[in-house]
Amino acid sequence: MILVALIAWPFIAGIAAWLAGRRRPELARWVSALAMAAGLVAVIVEWIAKAPDFSLTGHGPFVASVHVAWVPQLGISFFVAADGLSLVMVTLCYALGLLAVLSSWHEVTERVGFFHFMLLWTIAALVGVFTALDLFLFYFLFEMMLVPMYFLIALWGHERRVYAAVKFFLFTQIGGLFMLISIVALYVIHGRQTGVYTFDYLQLLGTHLSLAAATWLMLGFFAAFAVKLPAVPLHTWLPDAHTQAPTAGSLVLAGLLIKIGAYGMIRFMVPLFPQAAFRAAPVFMGLAVLGILYGAVLAFAQHDLKRMVAYTSVSHMGFVLLAIFAWNTLALQGAVLEIVCHAFSTGALFAIVGLMQDRLHTRDMDKMGGLWLAAPGMGAFALIFALASLGLPTLGNFVAEFLILLGTWPVSEPAAVLGAVGLVAATIYALWLVQRVFQGRETPALALPDLTVREGVMLAAMAAPLLWLGLYPQPLFNAVRPGLAALQQRAVRAPTPTAPGAILLSPPAASGSSTLNAAAAQPVATDTSDAPAPGGAQ
């Protein structure tokens, strides 16, 4: 039930914040901040309590789950469960949610209650997305979060906010709809094979597909997740959305929303269609390398500080995509670590840019220079996060990218080499950022007050996890390893077909494992997707 509470809590708190905001704007901020803090404490307590379970290999990967029938006629259930991977993502949701509330403390002055309502509803849908194991529920929340995010950008964003918000909405929507077709097609094929029409992820894992069918369905999922991630030809919404969003919006977008793409690929796309995914892996790894290099080059070319940080996201997400299709323990652990570290390092850079825009009313790097003298605190933090972004050892991003390259090497040497070139490019743009903004000739026209205590604490809170994960990432690996191992067992990188009906992921006994076994026991036709359609199914 803790999971249901964690999903419902921001929904309720959001309404409370809205109502509070109608009386006094300040109240909405406090309600939201306290709600996020309480949620963060709850999820950390849960994590520590469940930590021993992570190491028990026989226990199954899920530490908590809830399974309730929702629309029984269609085989839809409210099925949420968390393994270590989900728990990491949920923790990240609450942590960044809290930081988003804190970072908008002075920035948002209009419709404050409504802003926090939208922000908390986005967080709630995100928590749901990272725990949903019913594909319908997953899609439901995946789409639902677009509306509050759209409002966050369109109402509180910068000068071209409407354009950016609509572009974000349309890109994600069309990708999502292709995924919907894939989800439904998988549901239909599974129903024809077994007679059980269900959106339950664990049961759908056992579906046998012809390679052609699997490839088409996989591409539907890829369309949705590649837009979110973003993979290179589909990335054009991201610089606009990140740049135009308010700081809290950029934080949530960069820290959480685009991570759905990575999470979705790891959790759903590859395990559901392993052969098809691995057959297409060279293409996707090529896109990943392209993203790493292209994002880095474009980041270097920007004048708009925020847009530059946005392009670095494209580059970093290229590493994550590379790791997912390398699909081995090293690379996947690196991917999860990159997801977490990128959330904090890029989130912090967005926060700093937001603070600077608040004070300077510009994001144009050409107008800046020598700001270290005026604001040494801000400069120091910017340097720390820029160094994290370029992958300096002792900070978490280094460990992540190192592991990713290490894991990629046995799969594809050229991809690993080119990815390493991307690290060099990252060094250039990150140092160039610090050079142009904080060093160089002073611009006396700009008055930049240094960080306040609240801002300093906020940035320090974002730097701390990077340092911790850079020095001692083992607790995180311990948490995610069983879940990742189960997924890897399900989808073996070598192109050997798994035994028919083999289910290697099993939920705890409480969540209906009997039905799962029943489904597994069904004889599975080798190729049913081309069988004639039985009229009037269901």
Place this chain on the structure above:
Amino acid sequence: MNAANFVTSMPIVAVAVHDVVTLLPIIALIVSAVVVMLAGTFHTSHRLTVGLTLAGLFWTVAMIPIAQIRHDHQVTALLLLDDWALFFIGLLALTTAGVVLISYGYLARREEHPHDYYTLLLLATLGAAVLVASTHFASFFLGLEILSVSLYTLIAYPRLRADFIEAAVKYLVLAAATAAFLLFGMALVYAELGTMSLSALAAAHVTGGGAAETSLLVGGLALIIVGIGFKLGVVPFHMWTPDIYQGAPAPVTAFVATVSKGAMVALLLRYFRQVSLSPHGTVWLLFAVIAAASMIAGNLLALLQSNVKRLLAYSSIAHLGYILVAFLAVGRSAAVAVSFYLVAYFLTTLGAFGIVSELSGPEADADDIDDYRGLAARRPLLSATFALLLFSLAGIPLTAGFLGKFLVVATGANSRLWWLLVVLVASSTVGLYYYTRIVVAMYVQRPQDAPTTSRLLRVEAVVGSRAGGSVLVVVVGLVLFLGIYPAPLLRLLGHIVANLP
């Protein structure tokens, strides 16, 4: 065709006493129309007329369980009041009740003599009910004409404005022309098959998948489809939709968009559902092309509109296209999908035009997108409602529209209508763009950005009625309920569809 054959194919018009029980919902509509008309002659208040109309409609709905008691649902050869027909009669009556309530405030602001308006609404509903229950060309045409003739008058009802009359004449000319098409099609089919029963027609086009598709039968069917397509407002018979939607008073537009179209969809689904069994037959391809063209043209043309009523007109063309996708899928689940989609579409369309009515002053309807600039600041609840309804039309989760679209995609995938689904996905993403335009106007833009402030002041002055507000509250509640917990309605629809042939 000799004379004897003609006589035997005529319906036996002998209503037994027990048939009266089955006919109760239709009788209820007739009686309430008469009562409302008579009440109008005694110069009763507007309020009382509305009360009587609502009482009549709820009485109709209350008669539905009684009509269900008897197992023989066929009344003569003309009408069949089975669960399917009764469900739609109930839906149509309740939707009309919503239209009555939003009309109340709209007409009250215009201070006209409103009594006959309600009589006509009841008559139009009666026509739609007969249409839904018809099993024979005669009752089909009768129902259609009762509906259409009432609509001509309804559209022109607020006499003092020329654009209403213009819209009514347009509708009259086009509807009369398509009625002629329909009759000629019926004549051709009759010449070929020697029967006027709709179920015989349905059987003929199924068995006639190949060689039996004579040119006469296909020609007759095509002409009938023209008539049906006109009523549905699908491409290429959609030309009237934007003009009528824009020209008619907002509550009447709501009626045209919901009751008039919905009744035809219900009829279509009952008799042409088997078309899905012979994919790539002539009729199937005809419908597939119509569906794809409606989705594409509706969504693309809606992009160009700056008039909210016209925009909703084009969006309704696209929505009928989505419905046709599910209609082309096989199985009972397709019928469930179509009827669920229809319920969601009824709710959102009624709500959307309810909002337009609520904002419309006596001189003109609030239909320019500029009228909605900065509405969120002045009327936060109304704007939130409109935004929710627009997201439902766009098919965003938490709303009934999402579940409807999901069911359409599910049934389409079940029947492997891949290319239609791809068209649906691509075109509905375009649809999302123009829905967000209205949302942006309401929430992001400020009133002072509007080019003409005079229009704005007019909208500002309008105070909504409590009756219209209550409809919106119910609509919002149902849209959210069906979006979050659709299981009860799906169960009901499952039972109803189980008895379809």
